[in-house]
Structure formats: structure tokens, C-alpha cells
Amino acid sequence: MTPRQQQAWAARTEHDRRDARTRALLLAAAGRVFARHGYGPATIAGITTEAGLSRAAFYVYFASKAEVFRVLAVQVRDAFLAAQEVPGTDPDDPYAVARASTGAFIAAYAEHLPLLALFEQQALCDHEVRELWTEIESRPLRRHARYVRRLVKDGRADPVVEPLALARAVGAMSTTWARLVAADPDVYEDAVRDVTTMHLHLLRVTPRDGSEPPDGSEAPPAPRAPRPDAPRSRPG
Structure with a gap:
């Protein structure tokens, strides 16, 4: 050159x-x-x-206000999908995956809460936003359900309900606690601990070493955006 x-x-x-x-x-x-x-x-x-x-x-x-709004919706969708990609977490450790993915989801939901209601509202009249909103709602659930099915297939879990129902329940708990975190960021660690504990009880994970499963008492730190080159594990 x-x-x-x-x-x-x-x-x-x-x-x-x-x-x-x-x-x-x-x-x-x-x-x-x-x-x-x-x-x-x-x-x-x-x-x-x-x-x-x-x-x-x-x-x-x-080109327009509508376009920049749609780009923001894409960013939020990607943030929720990234919340299930937990870099540095052993994918074979369902306890660690549950803690990390729960913490990342709650953080993402709390951060984007002001825009989520707008996306849902705008989805009623904008088909592109509607498609993105559907992805925000459904893709994390489907991915979570696939992860639970894999745990069941590997003999690692015996969930109390079928996987998609479990994913919906954990998602609902996570969004409820995320609203509390949005109002008071100081409750983040408590929120992650509580939702993780309930998540693990619903999963009924079987420890490989026969020990008692952890209760999710230690919440992970508030997650940061993963580096593009970081190794990732995901529940799905």
C-alpha cells in the first residue's frame, strides 16, 4: 500500500x-x-x-422520527437478547447461568423501562415496531424454554411446569422486580437474589455432585455490555 x-x-x-x-x-x-x-x-x-x-x-x-424510533427498538431488542448471553459463565453450571442471566435481564429491563411502554403503544400502528415488539416479548421466552428443555434432556432439571410456562413465570417475576429496581436501583442485588432463588426452585436442578443446590443468595454485580469478542454462554 x-x-x-x-x-x-x-x-x-x-x-x-x-x-x-x-x-x-x-x-x-x-x-x-x-x-x-x-x-x-x-x-x-x-x-x-x-x-x-x-x-x-x-x-x-x-430519514424521519419514525426511523430513529425503530432503530431504538432494535437496540432494545438486542439488549434483551444479549441479556441471555452471559460472558464468562460456565454454560454447564445452571446456577451460575440463572444468576447471571437474571441479573442481566433485570438490569436491561430497568434501563429501558421508559421506552418499553412507548414501543408497545407504537406497535399498534407501526408494523415494523410491532414485529420488533413481538421479538422483544417472545424471543427471550423461546430461548429460555429451549435452555430448560436441554437441562431436562441432560437429566439436570425436573421443572415444576413445562419449559415455556416456566420461562413465562420467570420472565414475569423478572419484569416485576425490574420495575422496583428502576424506581430504586439500590434494591438490584436483592431483586436478583430473590428472582434467582425462585427460578432455581422452579427448575429443580439436580446437582451433579449430590450437594445441596445454592439458594441464589449472592446476586451478581450489575452487568456491563459484553465485549464483541467475549466468550458467551446463553440459556438457549
């Missing part, structure tokens, strides 16, 4: 990085504006003012 080609490549890379930062600023600002005002009253002008950018900058990345 010639020096001139190297300079052109470096300039393009730096431009791409600026693009990524600007787009991220607009998305973060849009999330705050939608959460604060709702979908209808939110405006592109309000989003750009919140981001400290020009209206022209907005249209470089998004």
Missing part, C-alpha cells in the same frame, strides 16, 4: 469513527427525548437540540 493510499485509508477510518460517534449521540438523545415526552410530542428539533447537533446532521443518519 502506497503512502497516499495509507493516508486515504486513515482519513476514511477516522471519518467512520466520527460518523459512529455522531450517530450514537443522536440515538442516545432520541432515547431521552422519547422517554421524556412520548412519541407524539417528540420532534426532530428536540432530538438535535438534546444532542447538540444540527438538524442537517440528523438527516445524514435517519
Whole structure:
């Protein structure tokens, strides 16, 4: 590669990085504006003012308010799917997986709570948002149910109800406790401990060494976004 080609490549890379930062600023600002005002009253002008950018900058990345809203819905969907990918957790340890995935789900739900009601409402009139909302609701449940079926097949669990029903019950408990965490972040560890304990009781996991199963008393730390290259385990 010639020096001139190297300079052109470096300039393009730096431009791409600026693009990524600007787009991220607009998305973060849009999330705050939608959460604060709702979908209808939110405006592109309000989003750009919140981001400290020009209206022209907005249209470089998004064609409309509806488009940026859909992109936010995609981000939230991906956050809930990522909540079931627990990096650094032994996939053969159902206790660790239950604690880590419960903690990640509660954290994700509490973080995105202001937008979730808007997504559900907008899904009534926007088929693209409706498809995303359906994924937010159903894909984590299906993945969790598959994980439980695998535990049953391996002789590791004897759930008190069929796997999809168990996934729905744990999901409902997690969302209920996540609302408490959204109102008071200090209860996060207690919420994760309580939901994990109930989750393990519903699973009736069989310890491989014959020991008593843990009660979920130690909640994991509030999860961080996983690195793209991090090894991941998931309940499904």
C-alpha cells in the first residue's frame, strides 16, 4: 500500500469513527427525548437540540422520527437478547447461568423501562415496531424454554411446569422486580437474589455432585455490555 493510499485509508477510518460517534449521540438523545415526552410530542428539533447537533446532521443518519424510533427498538431488542448471553459463565453450571442471566435481564429491563411502554403503544400502528415488539416479548421466552428443555434432556432439571410456562413465570417475576429496581436501583442485588432463588426452585436442578443446590443468595454485580469478542454462554 502506497503512502497516499495509507493516508486515504486513515482519513476514511477516522471519518467512520466520527460518523459512529455522531450517530450514537443522536440515538442516545432520541432515547431521552422519547422517554421524556412520548412519541407524539417528540420532534426532530428536540432530538438535535438534546444532542447538540444540527438538524442537517440528523438527516445524514435517519430519514424521519419514525426511523430513529425503530432503530431504538432494535437496540432494545438486542439488549434483551444479549441479556441471555452471559460472558464468562460456565454454560454447564445452571446456577451460575440463572444468576447471571437474571441479573442481566433485570438490569436491561430497568434501563429501558421508559421506552418499553412507548414501543408497545407504537406497535399498534407501526408494523415494523410491532414485529420488533413481538421479538422483544417472545424471543427471550423461546430461548429460555429451549435452555430448560436441554437441562431436562441432560437429566439436570425436573421443572415444576413445562419449559415455556416456566420461562413465562420467570420472565414475569423478572419484569416485576425490574420495575422496583428502576424506581430504586439500590434494591438490584436483592431483586436478583430473590428472582434467582425462585427460578432455581422452579427448575429443580439436580446437582451433579449430590450437594445441596445454592439458594441464589449472592446476586451478581450489575452487568456491563459484553465485549464483541467475549466468550458467551446463553440459556438457549
